[in-house]
Amino acid sequence: MPQHIYLISGMGADGRLFQKLRFPENYVVHHLPWLTPVSPDESIAAYAARFVEQIAYPNPVLMGVSFGGILSMEIAKQIPVKKVVLVSSIKSSAEKPAYFNWVRRLGLLHLPDQLILQSRYPVVKFYNNIETQEDExxxxxxxxxQDNVYLRWAIRTIIHWQSNTIPAPLYHIHGTKDRPFPFRNVKPTHVIQGGGHFMVLNRHQQMNAILQVLLD
Structure with missing residues (x-):
């Protein structure tokens, strides 16, 4: 029997993020593309429910990178899943880094697009641990x-996300040099030494070795 796995990329990324991953032969891979929020105030639960509508096969495996991992957690609250695999993500609000509070308290989310969304490449490059020309x-x-409406919604949703519900079984793969979600704040089940936020690409060999074990 084939096993269906649904992949959710990081914020604003797409299925190309997973291009170097190799899954067991019995796995059928599906990509869940990001949706445009119906409103600036759409809850992550409502947003996840729209993703659930795209999942055609019962009891799937969910795999999410970064914000895609958070969304995977929310989907797993709404439907039965075989397992959840988080990559470079967090599994509860207890693992959120302290700088999330600074962003909220300083009102940085209310700054105009020109300041926080335009000309942001150097910051994004740093936080994603870009190592190669291919990554860049x-x-x-x-x-x-990327769409500014979606980005504002996604950033605000991550900053304000509150959840302590952890589906089982859950596997969490994290790199020791991750910058958006520092390693010291998380408790992963699998560690990639020297891996950063883009390790799904530039540490794909280690990722594939782990996935062959997790997805047997």
Whole structure:
């Protein structure tokens, strides 16, 4: 029997993020593209419910990177899943880094687009631990296609996310040099030494070795 796995990329990225991953032969891979929020105030639960509508097969495996991991957690609250695999993400609000509070308290989310969304490449490049020219080209492609309405909603949703519900079984793969979600704040089940936020690409060999075990 085939096993269906649904992949959710990081914020504003797409299925190309997973291009170097290799899954067991019995796995059928599906990509869940990001949706446009119906309103600036759409809850993450309501947003996740719209993703659930795209999941055609019962008891799937969910795999999410970064914000995609958070969304995977929310989907798993609404439907039965075989397992959840988080990559470079967090599994509860207790793992959120302290700088999230600074962003909220300083009102940085209310700054105009020109200040927080335009000319942001150097900051995004740093936080994603970009190591290779291939990484850089792909990141630039992601940024060129991003929508400000979606970005504002996504950033605010991550900053304010509150959840302590952890589905089982859950596996969490994290790199020791992750910048958006520092390693010291999380308790992963699998560690990639030296891995950063883009490790799904530039540490794909280690990722594939782990996935072959997790998805057997």
């Amino acid at each position: 080209q792909l990141l630039k492609s992601f940024l060129s296609r």
